[in-house]
Structure formats: structure tokens, C-alpha cells
Amino acid sequence: MWHNLGQLLRYRGLIQSLVARELKARYRGSVLGFFWSFVNPLLLLLIYNFVFTYLLVSRAKDIQPYAVFMFTALLPWTWFSSSLTEATGSLISGGNLIKKVLFPAEILPFVTILSNMVHFLLGLPILICFMLWYKVTPDWAQVPWFVVIVAVQLLFTAGLSLILSALAVHFRDVRDLVSNLLTFWFFATPIIYSYKDFPDYKKYFDWNPFTHLAISYQEVLFFPGDFGHWKWLLAMGAASVVLFVAAYWVFDRLRDSFAEAV
Amino acid sequence: MSQTAIALTNVSKIYRRYGGKQFSTLKSALLSGDLVRRLRPDETFQALNDVSFSVPRGSTFGVVGRNGSGKSTTLKLVAGITKPTMGTVQVDGRISALIELGAGFHPEISGRENVFINGIMLGLTKKEITKRFDEIVEFAELTEFIDAPVKTYSSGMYMRLGFAVAIHVDPDVLLVDEVLAVGDEGFTHKCLDKFGDFKRRGKTILLVTHSLGLVERFCDEAVWLDAGRKKAEGDPTRVVGTYVTDVARQEERFLATSDEKAKVEAGEAGQEGPVGPVAAEEHFHDMNQAGEGRWGSGGVEISGVEFQDETGHATQVFHTGETMRVVLDVKASAPVRDFVFGIGLFTTDGVSVYGTNTFIEELESDRFEGEGQVTLSVDSLDLVEGTYKLDVAVHRRDGSPYDYHRLLHTFRVKSRIKDGGIYRPKHRWEFSSDIRFKPPK
Numbered sequence: 001m002w003h004n005l006g007q008l009l010r011y012r013g014l015i016q017s018l019v020a021r022e023l024k025a026r027y028r029g030s031v032l033g034f035f036w037s038f039v040n041p042l043l044l045l046l047i048y049n050f051v052f053t054y055l056l057v058s059r060a061k062d063i064q065p066y067a068v069f070m071f072t073a074l075l076p077w078t079w080f081s082s083s084l085t086e087a088t089g090s091l092i093s094g095g096n097l098i099k100k101v102l103f104p105a106e107i108l109p110f111v112t113i114l115s116n117m118v119h120f121l122l123g124l125p126i127l128i129c130f131m132l133w134y135k136v137t138p139d140w141a142q143v144p145w146f147v148v149i150v151a152v153q154l155l156f157t158a159g160l161s162l163i164l165s166a167l168a169v170h171f172r173d174v175r176d177l178v179s180n181l182l183t184f185w186f187f188a189t190p191i192i193y194s195y196k197d198f199p200d201y202k203k204y205f206d207w208n209p210f211t212h213l214a215i216s217y218q219e220v221l222f223f224p225g226d227f228g229h230w231k232w233l234l235a236m237g238a239a240s241v242v243l244f245v246a247a248y249w250v251f252d253r254l255r256d257s258f259a260e261a262v
Numbered sequence: 263m264s265q266t267a268i269a270l271t272n273v274s275k276i277y278r279r280y281g282g283k284q285f286s287t288l289k290s291a292l293l294s295g296d297l298v299r300r301l302r303p304d305e306t307f308q309a310l311n312d313v314s315f316s317v318p319r320g321s322t323f324g325v326v327g328r329n330g331s332g333k334s335t336t337l338k339l340v341a342g343i344t345k346p347t348m349g350t351v352q353v354d355g356r357i358s359a360l361i362e363l364g365a366g367f368h369p370e371i372s373g374r375e376n377v378f379i380n381g382i383m384l385g386l387t388k389k390e391i392t393k394r395f396d397e398i399v400e401f402a403e404l405t406e407f408i409d410a411p412v413k414t415y416s417s418g419m420y421m422r423l424g425f426a427v428a429i430h431v432d433p434d435v436l437l438v439d440e441v442l443a444v445g446d447e448g449f450t451h452k453c454l455d456k457f458g459d460f461k462r463r464g465k466t467i468l469l470v471t472h473s474l475g476l477v478e479r480f481c482d483e484a485v486w487l488d489a490g491r492k493k494a495e496g497d498p499t500r501v502v503g504t505y506v507t508d509v510a511r512q513e514e515r516f517l518a519t520s521d522e523k524a525k526v527e528a529g530e531a532g533q534e535g536p537v538g539p540v541a542a543e544e545h546f547h548d549m550n551q552a553g554e555g556r557w558g559s560g561g562v563e564i565s566g567v568e569f570q571d572e573t574g575h576a577t578q579v580f581h582t583g584e585t586m587r588v589v590l591d592v593k594a595s596a597p598v599r600d601f602v603f604g605i606g607l608f609t610t611d612g613v614s615v616y617g618t619n620t621f622i623e624e625l626e627s628d629r630f631e632g633e634g635q636v637t638l639s640v641d642s643l644d645l646v647e648g649t650y651k652l653d654v655a656v657h658r659r660d661g662s663p664y665d666y667h668r669l670l671h672t673f674r675v676k677s678r679i680k681d682g683g684i685y686r687p688k689h690r691w692e693f694s695s696d697i698r699f700k701p702p703k
Binding site: 014028256257260 | 277338343344361365370371375378379382383387388411
């Protein structure tokens with residue numbers, strides 16, 4: 001297993017070019033091209049902002065400016081959810097490669113996560129624009145934490161993706177399960193609302209790993225004051241490492257069955 | 263580097279089929295509470311059974327065998343795509359596998375980008391690809407189209423590009439799985455030239471193919487796999503020979519059973535009572551259009567038909583130019599004085615190859631009663647390779663049949679020379695002294 005993990009370094013050139021290919025292929029033939037990476041989150045933001053500032057105003061009015069608040073966690077969520085959806089099916093759709101080319105299979109879910117991460121990073125300028133527009137200034141001393149949060153999220157997503165993609169090879173309905181669960185998960189996570197508004201449910205929120213990522217993003221980028229959630233984030237980071245190693249172990253055990261079962 | 267490029271030692275490969283059906287559902291697994299059990303195989307299939315062989319460095323090694331004999335599994339094991347269940351596979355040197363050409367191509371991006379990605383997948387570095395890029399594109403004959411997205415390529419272009427990338431990986435060991443079957447004539451020649459070039463440079467080639475001629479011409483050694491077991495190994499001509507003989511034997515059995523089936527069906531039709539003269543006549547008029555079957559008044563019966571080779575052994579597979587004997591067992595319960603024996607030879611698509619009978623050949627019948635045998639000997643069966651059907655009949659001089667077997671008997675002709683048409687006249691070529699050919703290998 002450790003040997004295989006080491007092998008991954010050798011394949012970084014391949015991962016790099018596959019990510020580049022993924023990005024190129026996605027918008028090939030479209031008029032706006034790469035611009036879609038900006039337009040997609042922008043439209044999402046406008047819709048949610050409209051709904052929650054004009055239609056369902058009940059609690060959102062306490063958090064101002066709501067658009068920026070929501071966007072700080074929505075953007076990473078989009079990365080997370082589309083990574084998970086795509087990665088789950090990645091071994092199946094890349095079956096040709098696994099069966100015909102000598103190829104470490106884990107590259108496929110990693111490539112989907114990384115290419116979605118590029119989209120996420122491309123969405124950041126929009127967030128910055130909105131922050132400038134609404135004159136929200138983060139505490140500069142805390143901004144380096146942002147890198148840590150992204151790293152934790154990357155590891156967490158990678159771990160989950162490894163397990164799900166391996167399972168999906170044997171149970172095709174994992175894909176449908178994941179897409180439905182993600183909808184549920186989205187509303188169970190304080191992204192479009194603040195967890196502070198629902199103190200009664202705090203212990204349920206605490207069980208949701210993405211809560212801690214969302215809160216961390218919000219505290220670092222949106223809310224003034226100290227980053228009080230850092231302990232949770234580091235715990236989450238440690239848990240992600242464990243998850244990743246366990247997931248990689250499972251993936252490694254199932255590896256030999258992929259070429260036959262895909 | 264050792265002298266052995268590829269070594270398989272007591273390799274077995276067992277494929278597992280999970281859950282019995284192709285798409286297991288998680289729901290059903292959870293409902294029956296046996297998620298873990300479902301991950302265990304409940305059906306197994308042994309693709310390879312204790313196979314050992316080694317390929318010396320620099321040699322070209324052929325693998326032949328029927329479909330499903332484990333050839334491709336062998337190749338996948340050597341390529342490292344799957345692992346053996348038992349035994350070891352050792353490969354010395356860089357491998358490139360021509361198993362499926364262009365397997366990693368992405369349809370939306372250009373040929374140029376695909377060459378780079380495919381090359382990296384096959385183990386080249388970016389620098390190496392840049393260096394070989396022009397050569398690759400030129401080999402694939404795609405200079406004009408290299409910047410078009412791969413989805414616009416024809417299947418031939420796609421395949422050429424895949425082949426060009428794989429072959430320019432410059433491996434020490436090249437694995438080839440039947441890829442030559444799909445190219446056009448010109449490209450196939452180019453590939454063969456490239457293989458020859460490989461050979462000269464002392465690289466190892468493992469070739470899986472159904473083209474036996476290629477194995478005989480090209481390989482230094484060959485192995486024959488059958489149902490996952492090694493049946494023969496060594497000199498390619500000998501291995502191919504034993505393989506072909508076995509295929510012929512199998513075909514014979516197959517022809518025998520299918521003939522048997524046709525006869526049973528024809529017999530069943532006849533059992534509805536003796537076929538009346540009206541029905542017989544109807545058949546008679548469009549004999550050459552009639553489908554397979556058996557009819558006649560039954561005054562003389564052909565109770566058995568057997569094909570024999572020159573030593574009198576029953577067989578249904580002959581080689582061009584061999585002796586074929588058709589032996590009819592006939593019987594007549596009452597004496598008959600008016601009878602004609604005849605045969606008709608057809609290709610499977612119904613073209614009449616030859617037909618004759620004793621009446622045409624001016625033999626006048628005198629008397630027959632009881633049981634007897636009629637043998638028609640063909641001293642030299644000068645037909646090209648293919649499957650042929652035989653009509654046999656005994657009838658009156660006026661043509662009304664006693665017993666007519668229409669297309670019920672089948673035999674195959676095999677030939678090493680793949681000439682065209684139906685009939686191969688005995689022939690030879692002569693050349694004046696300034697026309698020279700290379701001596702046969």
C-alpha cells in the first residue's frame with residue numbers, strides 16, 4: 001500500500017495532464033469556454049441570493065451582506081459535491097483505461113477532484129469581487145488558514161471518493177445514492193443559513209464533517225473576529241488523514257477486482 | 263539484464279463473478295444483510311490453468327488458440343493489468359501493450375493533446391514525446407488532422423494514431439493483441455515492417471493472433487493455449503500444425519452433429535407416411551432451389567452416407583488435393599431394375615459446383631436387391647478452402663426419386679493457400695530467368 005502511494009508521485013505528470021485535459025475537454029466547443037467557470041458559480045449565487053434575501057427572508061436578514069456569507073461556503077460545497085458525484089462514477093467511466101492500460105486506478109478519482117478544485121479556485125475571484133463590492137474585509141492574519149481549510153477539504157474529499165468509487169464498481173447504485181445523499185447533506189450543512197441561529201441542533205451539526213469546513217470558511221473569510229473554530233478544523237484534518245489512509249487501504253484491497261468488474 | 267524477457271511460472275488465473283448477476287444493487291445487498299458476503303465470489307471461472315512458458319530476450323513469441331482459451335488473459339497478466347491468482351509472472355524491461363489502440367483517447371480534445379496524454383500513460387516523459395512527436399504523426403499519416411478533435415477521426419485514423427503512439431514508446435517488450443486485424447492492407451504492412459524493425463533491434467514481441475500464417479512466418483516460438491491450458495510449445499510451424507489439426511477435428515465433430523440434426527429433422531418430416539409421388543414431383547421440379555430435406559418413394563433407400571479419406575477413415579475435413587471418397591449404404595427390400603445413383607456438390611451459398619450420376623455417365627442399371635455399398639472416389643479434391651454441401655440420391659431414369667438427400671451432408675476443405683473462387687485447377691508458375699522471387703522461408 002505505501003509502495004503504491006509512493007508510485008503516485010511518479011504519476012504526477014500524468015495526473016497533471018489528465019486534469020488539464022479534463023478542463024480543456026469540458027468547455028471545448030462552448031462559446032464562453034473557460035468563462036463558464038466564473039459564470040456557473042455566479043448564476044448560482046444570484047439565484048440563492050434572490051431566494052433568501054427577497055423570498056425567504058425570515059432568518060437570513062440577520063447576516064449581512066447575505067450574498068457574501070452564503071458564497072463563502074457555497075463555493076467550497078460545489079467543489080465538494082461535484083467532486084464526489086464525478087469521482088464516484090470515475091472508475092466506471094474510465095473502465096477502458098483500467099482494463100486496457102497499465103494504470104493506477106486511483107488516479108481517476110483524484111483527477112476529477114483536482115479538476116473541480118481548479119474550478120473552485122477560478123470561482124474565488126468572484127468571491128473577492130463581491131467582498132470588495134460589499135466592503136467585507138477579512139482579518140488578514142487569518143487568511144493563511146484558508147490554505148489549511150482547502151487542504152483538509154481536499155484530503156477529506158479524496159478519502160470519501162476513494163471508497164465511493166471503489167464501491168460503485170461493485171454496486172452501481174452507489175452513484176444514485178451519492179447524488180441523493182448530497183442534496184440532503186447540503187441542506188443539513190450550515191451553508192445557506194448560520195448554525196448560530198439553531199443552537200438546539202448544535203450537536204447534530206457537530207457530527208456533520210462539512211459543518212466544520214463551512215464554519216471555518218465563514219469565520220476566516222466572512223465573520224470578523226478570531227478564527228475560533230480552528231480546533232475543530234485540526235481535529236477534522238486528523239480525522240481526514242485517518243479516513244484517507246483507511247480509504248486507500250480499502251481501495252488497494254479491491255484494486256485487483258476493478259479490471260474484472262468494471 | 264537476464265536472457266529471459268518474460269517468464270510465466272505455473273500461472274493460474276481465476277476470474278470471479280460477483281453476486282451472480284452483472285449489476286448487483288446495494289439495496290438488495292443491504293436488505294438481505296449480506297453486503298460482505300456479496301463481495302465474495304460465488305462463481306469462478308478458470309481462465310488459465312497452470313501455464314508456464316518463457317520468452318527469450320529478442321525473440322518473437324506467438325500465442326495461438328481458440329476464442330476464450332486464455333490468450334488475452336495471458337497478455338493482460340504480462341502487461342500487469344491483472345494479477346495471477348497463482349504462480350508468478352516476471353517481465354524484464356519496459357512494456358508497451360497494443361491491447362486496445364487509443365484506449366485512453368479523449369474524443370473532445372485534439373489528436374496532438376491526445377498523443378501527449380496517451381504517451382504519458384504508456385510511460386513516456388513529456389520531453390520524450392516532444393522529441394518523437396513528428397515521427398508519431400508521420401507514422402500515423404495524420405499530419406493534416408493532428409489538431410482536429412479525435413472525435414472527428416475515422417476509426418482507421420483513430421487506430422493508426424493509437425498504434426503510432428504505442429509503438430513509439432520504444433519498449434523492450436511489445437505486447438500485441440490482434441491489432442493487425444483491423445487495419446487496411448497498407449497500414450498492416452507498415453506495422454509488420456515496424457515489427458521487423460523491432461526484431462532486428464533485439465526487442466521482444468509477444469504476439470496474440472488468430473492469423474496463423476503470421477505466427478508461422480514471423481515467430482521464433484509459439485505456444486498453443488486451449489481452455490486455459492498449455493497444449494503445445496515450441497517451433498511455430500509444429501505448434502500451428504497441431505493446433506490446426508485439433509481445430510479440424512473439432513469442426514468435424516461439429517459438422518457431424520449438425521448433419522445429424524438435419525437428418526433427424528428430415529427423417530421426422532418423412533415419418534408422416536411414405537412421401538407420395540405428387541410431393542416428390544413437386545420437389546423434383548425445383549430441386550436446385552429446394553432447401554435441405556429428404557424425400558422419395560422409398561423403393562431404394564440410402565441408409566448411410568460417409569466421407570472417407572484415402573485410407574478409408576471417416577472424416578469430414580479434407581485438404582485441397584486429397585482423396586475423398588463418398589460411401590453410400592443402400593438397400594432395396596424388393597428387386598429393382600431401374601435405378602440411378604447421383605451426387606450434387608454445392609457451396610454453402612447454393613452454387614452448384616458439380617453434379618453427376620450413373621445414368622449421365624452411361625452406366626445402365628441391371629438389378630439390385632438387399633443391401634449394398636456405392637462408393638464415389640474423387641482422387642484429387644481440387645476445391646479451394648470452404649464448406650461444401652452434398653446432395654446424394656437414388657432415383658429412376660426418368661428422375662422420380664426413390665430417396666433424395668438434399669444438402670444433408672457437409673464437409674470442409676482446408677488449404678494453406680487462401681486462393682479465391684471454388685475450383686483449383688492443378689497449376690504451376692513459370693518465370694523467365696530475369697524474374698526472381700525470394701526463396702521461401
